[in-house]
Amino acid sequence: MxxxxxxxxxxxxxxxxxxxxxxxxxxxxxxxxxxxxxxxxxxxxxxxxxxxxxxxxxxxxxxxxxxxxxxxxxxxxxxxxxxxxxxxxxxxxxxxxxxxxxxxxxxxxxxxxxxxxxxxxxxxxxxxxxxxxxxxxxxxxxxxxxxxxxxxxxxxxxxxxxxxxxxxxxxxxxxxxxxxxxxxxxxxxxxxxxxxxxxxxxxxxxxxxxxxxxxxxxxxxxxxxxxxxxxxxxxxxxxxxxxxxxxxxxxxxxxxxxxxxxxxxxxxxxxxxxxxxxxxxxxxxxxxxxxxxxxxxxxxxxxGYYGDTLEVRGIKQKVINQFKSKIEFKNVKFSYDENKAILQDISLSFEKGKKYLIKGPSGTGKTTLINLLLKYYKPTDGIISIDDMDIQEITTMYDIATVVRQDNFLFNDTLRNNLTLYQDISDEKLLEALEKVQLGKFANIEGLNMVVGNGGNLFSGGERKRICIARALLTNKEVLILDEPLANLDTENIEKLEERILDLKNYTIIMITHIISEEAEMKFDKVINLEIR
CATH class of the missing domain: 1.20.1560.10 (ABC transporter type 1, transmembrane domain)
Structure with a gap:
């Protein structure tokens, strides 16, 4: 003190x-x-x-x-x-x-x-x-x-x-x-x-x-x-x-x-x-x-509480402001302990501007794959790179990527503050983002000033999902990662959300799901199937 x-x-x-x-x-x-x-x-x-x-x-x-x-x-x-x-x-x-x-x-x-x-x-x-x-x-x-x-x-x-x-x-x-x-x-x-x-x-x-x-x-x-x-x-x-x-x-x-x-x-x-x-x-x-x-x-x-920051570790890291070409997984292996590997010899490539679907039953490492890409964990073996640069050399992937998780977290605050996350974004852009995800009924000043409730409980599950996607779109990041966006939704909402996601332009989309219609699946540029090992 x-x-x-x-x-x-x-x-x-x-x-x-x-x-x-x-x-x-x-x-x-x-x-x-x-x-x-x-x-x-x-x-x-x-x-x-x-x-x-x-x-x-x-x-x-x-x-x-x-x-x-x-x-x-x-x-x-x-x-x-x-x-x-x-x-x-x-x-x-x-x-x-x-x-x-x-x-x-x-x-x-x-x-x-x-x-x-x-x-x-x-x-x-x-x-x-x-x-x-x-x-x-x-x-x-x-x-x-x-x-x-x-x-x-x-x-x-x-x-x-x-x-x-x-x-x-x-x-x-x-x-x-x-x-x-x-x-x-x-x-x-x-x-x-x-x-x-x-x-x-x-x-x-x-x-x-x-x-x-x-x-x-x-x-x-x-x-x-x-x-x-x-x-x-x-x-x-x-x-x-x-x-x-x-x-x-x-x-x-x-x-x-x-x-x-x-x-x-x-x-x-x-x-x-x-x-x-x-x-x-x-x-x-x-x-x-x-x-x-x-x-x-x-x-x-x-x-003395300042966490294990990069500066403390003495690592000089680079900042990336642009995604130019591709993200690659080269012979990536990952395990939480020495006994069992969650991912084994994974080699993938995500090219800029394309849409990718990652499928597979629970336990195949779909979310782990994304967490490795976001640098939450370090691969046990192999390299993950962006534009031929090892992601371990960069400060954060959040400079070019946004992730929308399955739990659809919303603060107990207004819809506006949940979309802007307390940053200065014009109402015009907020209304446009809501329209993009088919939430036009909230695309007005009264809707923006609505309090969403604890965990967003004043909205339906499908609406919460789309609010989170609208929030991600407002970041203008080039890579959009969607982790189980269709989970716990009824058939009607699944179809609506599939349509909204596939209509998005100028994004590299990586979507994880185990629930998707055959018609929607065919519209992705590539489908990656992960299997239990």
């Missing part, structure tokens, strides 16, 4: 200035209290009233600067967390497909919720308190030196003893915090997984067993949280005990100074209030140090 605090250094300086002035007013209040006590003991009523008025003004100013302190801390926290979340999201989106899929959605959500909130509460808030307490300790110690240097030394030595406790327990605190975060990440991943499978749960009537599974993971995460909190509580109570013992010794010494006539009543009163002001910060400072220690690993993990 240091990186984000440095980015907002001016606000940190502003906070320090506010804290300095606020602390000075706080100390002034204590001295004014002592003056009132001495004047009262002297019986000087008139002067006591004047000092009381000054005291009231000092208290109000102290409260004002306390409020300014809270506002500034909130501002710094807001800026740091906002920037951190933006960096986390950018790092996540820039991951390659394979790296992204190494974690569940719940684990990514955990970074933006549990981990960021933990850093905010345990790190940022502790930093603010450390700054405040450090300034208070400096000013209060200076005031105690002015009152009595012996008392100042004894106070500083004794009251700093609780600060050593968190450091002694550092390994235990780190282990407990890391265990809690790990179990919480697993819990959120499972929770997300269970909710995604809601229909499956209802379909198979397994509510009872899923509830039991949830309780299992919930218990693990909550037990880890309890263990972490109990360890923190033990460290805090030890620090508090040492602090109160030290406080007792200091008060006894202050009383001794009064007996020895080194202090008058007002000075004793000031000293005790000063020690009170020093005692709490030093107890709290121990807790702040404990918090920062406990999230040390998390801080490194979250702020």
């Amino acid at each position: 240091k990186k984000y605090l440095k980015q907002h250094l001016l606000y940190i300086i502003g906070l320090v200035l506010i804290l300095v002035i606020g602390t000075m007013f706080s100390i002034w209040v204590q001295f004014l209290k002592g003056d009132i006590l001495n004047l009262a003991l002297e019986g000087n009523f008139k002067k006591s009233v004047i000092v009381a008025g000054t005291l009231l003004m000092a208290i109000l100013l102290e409260i004002l600067f306390m409020h300014l302190e809270y506002l500034m801390e909130n501002k710094i926290s807001y800026l740091c967390v906002k920037t951190l979340k933006a960096d986390l999201f950018e790092a996540t989106v820039r991951k390659d497909y394979f790296s992204f899929n190494n974690k569940s959605i719940g684990e990514y959500v955990s970074k933006f919720t549990t981990e960021v909130d933990t850093l905010k509460n345990a790190y940022l808030n502790s930093i603010f308190m450390i700054i405040m307490f450090a300034l208070k300790i400096v000013f209060v110690t200076g005031s105690l030196v002015w009152l009595n240097w012996k008392l100042a030394i004894i106070t500083l030595v004794l009251l700093t003893m609780p600060l050593y406790v968190p450091k002694l327990a550092e390994k235990k605190l780190l282990a407990n915090q890391n265990e809690y975060l790990k179990t919480m990440e697993i819990f959120l991943g499972k929770l997300n997984n269970f909710l995604e499978g809601f229909e499956l749960i209802k379909n198979y009537k397994v509510e009872k067993s899923i509830i039991q599974q949830f309780k299992l993971y919930n218990n693990r995460s909550m037990n880890a949280a309890l263990k972490n909190n109990n360890a923190s509580a033990l460290v805090r109570i030890l620090s508090t005990f040492m602090s109160y013992f030290s406080y007792f010794v200091i008060v006894a010494f202050s009383a001794y100074l009064v007996i020895e006539k080194d202090f008058n009543a007002g000075e004793f009163f000031i000293a005790i209030n000063m020690i009170d002001q020093l005692s709490y910060p030093l107890i709290a400072l121990s807790g702040c140090i404990q918090n920062i220690i406990s999230v040390k690993d998390l801080n490194k993990s979250v702020t």
Whole structure:
């Protein structure tokens, strides 16, 4: 988090200035209290009233600067967390497909919720308190030196003893915090997984067993949280005990100074209030140090989270802006493990401007073939090239290709935003794309402003497919990849969609399907049949 605090250094300086002035007013209040006590003991009523008025003004100013302190801390926290979340999201989106899929959605959500909130509460808030307490300790110690240097030394030595406790327990605190975060990440991943499978749960009537599974993971995460909190509580109570013992010794010494006539009543009163002001910060400072220690690993993990980017790997890659001639698979082999190859000795050629149909039953590697072309995976053997350039040498295939998947993902937003994906595309082009895929009834301003619902549930399956194809056409990419676009559609919608796809001009189309009419199949330039090995 240091990186984000440095980015907002001016606000940190502003906070320090506010804290300095606020602390000075706080100390002034204590001295004014002592003056009132001495004047009262002297019986000087008139002067006591004047000092009381000054005291009231000092208290109000102290409260004002306390409020300014809270506002500034909130501002710094807001800026740091906002920037951190933006960096986390950018790092996540820039991951390659394979790296992204190494974690569940719940684990990514955990970074933006549990981990960021933990850093905010345990790190940022502790930093603010450390700054405040450090300034208070400096000013209060200076005031105690002015009152009595012996008392100042004894106070500083004794009251700093609780600060050593968190450091002694550092390994235990780190282990407990890391265990809690790990179990919480697993819990959120499972929770997300269970909710995604809601229909499956209802379909198979397994509510009872899923509830039991949830309780299992919930218990693990909550037990880890309890263990972490109990360890923190033990460290805090030890620090508090040492602090109160030290406080007792200091008060006894202050009383001794009064007996020895080194202090008058007002000075004793000031000293005790000063020690009170020093005692709490030093107890709290121990807790702040404990918090920062406990999230040390998390801080490194979250702020260092930028994925396995190409720059990190040190690979210089080329950008392709144009598809000139052909895409080739040369003796390509691929397997997820050493035992069984999904694809074996595949040699194919996709020429620019032609339409290709890839057929075959489930398990023949149709989707895997496309994922290899998109660089989601690297071939176990062989080469995939575009215009005689190995695709491993280029940054991404998405510069010239767009893929439409079977699941037809749509954001819960307007039809316009689902088509543009929040980019600046004119309504004229949107309406034209909708007409191309035979969605003319939505090709108007009212239609574009419609909210599609969660997952596009306000549209039929066929309409969702065509919306996704319209979205792909708007990218103006030269290669259009359609992964099972006809799946889960009725006969009428299959025929309509086949017609729309075959009517598309100026695209190299690679379509994967196991459902297609004979009439439509004959209109493709080439049909590639994959068989189970």
